[in-house]
Every structure is written in structure tokens, then in C-alpha cells.
Amino acid sequence: MRTLTESRRLQARAEAFIPGGVNSPVRAFRSVGGDAPFLVRGSGSRLWDADGNEYLDYVGSWGPLILGHAFPPVVEAITRAAQNGTSFGASTPSEADLAELVQSAFPAAEKIRFVSSGTEATMTAIRLARAFTNRKYIIKFEGCYHGHADALLVKAGSGVATLGIPGSAGVPEEVVQFTLALPYNDIAAVEQAFANFPGQIAAIILEPVVGNMGLVPPGHGYLQALRDLTTRNGALLIIDEVMTGFRLAFGGAQELYGIRPDLTTLGKIIGGGLPVGAYGGRADIMNLVAPLGPMYQAGTLSGNPLAMAAGIAAVTHLKEHPEIYKHLEANSTALVQGIAIEAHHAGITMTANRVGSMFTWFFCPGPVTDWDSAAKADTAAFGRFHRAMLDRGIYLPPSQFEAAFLSAAHTESDIGHTIAAAKEAFAAAAG
Ligand SMILES: *Cc1c(COP(=O)(O)O)cnc(C)c1O
Secondary structure, eight states: OOOOHHHHHHHHHHHHHSGGGOSSGGGOOTTTOSOOOOEEEEEBTEEEETTOOEEEESSGGGTTOTTOBTOHHHHHHHHHHHHTOSOOSSOOTHHHHHHHHHHHHOTTOSEEEEESSHHHHHHHHHHHHHHHHTOOEEEEETTOOOOSOGGGOSSOOTHHHHTTOSSOTTOOTTTTTTEEEEOTTOHHHHHHHHHHSTTTEEEEEEOSSBOBTBOBOOOTTHHHHHHHHHHHTTOEEEEEOTTTBTTTBTTHHHHHHTOOOSEEEEOGGGGBTBOOEEEEEOHHHHTTBTTTSSBOOOOTTTTOHHHHHHHHHHHHHHHHOTHHHHHHHHHHHHHHHHHHHHHHHTTOOOEEEEETTEEEEESSSSOOOSHHHHTTSOHHHHHHHHHHHHHTTEEOOSSTTSOEEOOTTOOHHHHHHHHHHHHHHHHHHHO
């Protein structure tokens, strides 16, 4: 057994000052049990905790670190930028540099505004869609997570799903009365909503590939059907690519599936590990954003020079190395199938869902296509698997309802090591 003595001490200390000892609830290990390692260092595919234990990381800071920890070009870019001052509250050249790079990946984002988190990006995209259409209702899908703005905390995924709560306390029902939460992958439900609220739905927002109820891919033709329905009904399509952008392809899920949204939200990878979010889209919509138009949104640290430098370094590397996506695909296939095969040999029921380098091993027969089917997973079995893997130095997301991620820094030998650990973990669970 690995010891987590120092992590336990640090957790107790953090709990004295910080609710639950964490600054984001998904970091807590409540749903899987056991102690959460306190991390002190990362390099490539590896992490080290405060007790000196080493781990192979499949969380990647929940998605941003597609190039691995402490990727040298990113570290150098941040260092160089910091020496010139950390913030000005005025325009700096790097903002348009990153915007131009982002637009080269997401041509539908004709204009882009940077913010500091995915939450800000989606919250603003909703405000903008309402401003543009002069309508109130929005459609989101059960199990999709779009950050923690009031209007979007309805039947949300991620930590909300992990904790088994329907939404959040403190959100008055009047505030979410215009949020329609529908099942994912169900076109008939969307058609019905447009029929029930004619001329009143401003936008559909969705994760094009869901990572926040565990990994759930869109069914064949689903995204195109949403595109057609929104166009036909004068509503906007907001594709939330905070997790999938630069992850599933350089141009995200919209490149992979060939869908052009009206608005796109980004985060995670575009900050190279620093806090950045962005929303962008059709110029006629984006021109409503202040100071050009009447829709207000602002941020003291938006477009921060350190964050822009990190984002530029990460995105430039991805742009110059398109082969990374082929390697991620091949390595992720080997990993996900390898572990599914070990589960099968051990007599463990599992459904492995994967798109590119995002994946989830659901402990249920499946198929897992929406929140109701994801929720059938045996979370106690997942918890045992999680603890057994952690004890063997494999750091997985501490929830059945969160996607795991592979980075470009993971090697074939890392993957072989992880499959071997899973084989032992399944044997231990059986015995
Ligand atoms: C992580 C995430 C968000 C929220 O981003 P934060 O930076 O955590 O606020 C929004 N949408 C999706 C799809 C996400 O995965």
C-alpha cells in the first residue's frame, strides 16, 4: 500500500480554511472513497504527491494538459511573459495573436472574446444568444455541464452529477424557468420543445461529445439534426467546446463532425494550463458585444498576458504537430480496449465509451447514450476500481461521471503499465 500520510495532513489543514478542503468539488474523493493525494509536481504524463508517490496521470487537470505537465515551450512562454509584467488592464499584442490562432482552428468563430474560465464563456454565450434573438428560453441537455452559472445548473453533469444533486441550492426557480433540460441524443424531445415554445427558444447549448457525465458520444446524425432544427426555428446553436476544443481535433468536435455552430465556447486547452475561456461566433452576433453593441461582458484579468502566452505556446504546438491527434487516437484505442479486455477476462461488466483521447469505463452493461443510462453504472464498483488503480500509481478522475484524458506525453509503455495495473485491480476486486 502507498502511504498518503502527508496528503492526509494537508487535507485536514485545508479543511480548516476551505470548504471540503477543495477549491472545486470535483477534486474531492467522496464518491470513490480513500484519500486524495495532494500534488506537488507534474512532468509529462507523471505526477508526484506530497508523500513522494508517483502516478501516471489520466486527469490532465480535467482536460487542459493535452501536451502533458510542465511542457517546456509553455513553461518558457509563461516565464518570458511574466518578466514583462503580469497584467495591464489594457490591450496587449498577444490577445489578437491567440484570437487569430483560435480562429484558424475554428473558422465559425469569426470574432472571439477571451474570458478567464469556461463558466464565463458559456454564461456569456447564453446572454448573447438571448440578446441576438430577443428570446428567453434555452435548451440544455441532462448530464451536460456548462460551468456553474445559475441558468445552466439544471440537471447538470460533472460534480453536480457525482454528488447526486439535481441542481444547486441558491438558484431560485424563477432564474431557471427559461432553461429546458432535455435528454441527450433524443431529437424528438428537441422537436417537441420547439413545438411547445414556438418563437421563444433562443439557443441550444450542448457538449458535442459529452465528457461531463462520463464520455457519451453523439448518436449518428444527432449534431446535424440539432443544426437543422435550430436553423429552421431561428434559434442559435451553441457548441460548448470547452473540453473538446483542440482535444478531439485541432478544430474540435465541430471539425470532427463537420458542424458549423453560431457560437462556440472554449476553455481548458486554449489556456495551456492557465485560466482562459473564450466565446466566439458569427460576426453579426459577436458585434452585439460591448463596446460595439449593447450586450455587456467584461473582465479585469481577461486576455491576461501570461495566460495568452501559455495558450499561444500550446495551440501553436498543436497546429505545427497535427500528427499528435493520430498518436492520441492510436494510444487511446489501445488503452481503452486493453482495459475493457482485462475487465471481460475478469468477468466484470463494463461499457467502454471513447472519442479520441476522451474516455470512460462505465461499470454497467450499457449502451451508455445519455444521463439515464450513465446513471445505471455501479458507482461502488467504479470506486473500488479507482482505489485499486490509485494504489498502483494510476491517477484516474475520482468519479464515474467524468471523462479520463490521454496526453501526447503518454507513451506505449505507460499504456502497457496501466493495462497491467487494471488487470491486477480487477483480480483484487474479484478476490
Ligand atoms: C469544464 C467545462 C466548463 C466550465 O469551465 P470552467 O473553466 O471550469 O469554468 C464548461 N463547459 C464544459 C463542456 C466543460 O467541460
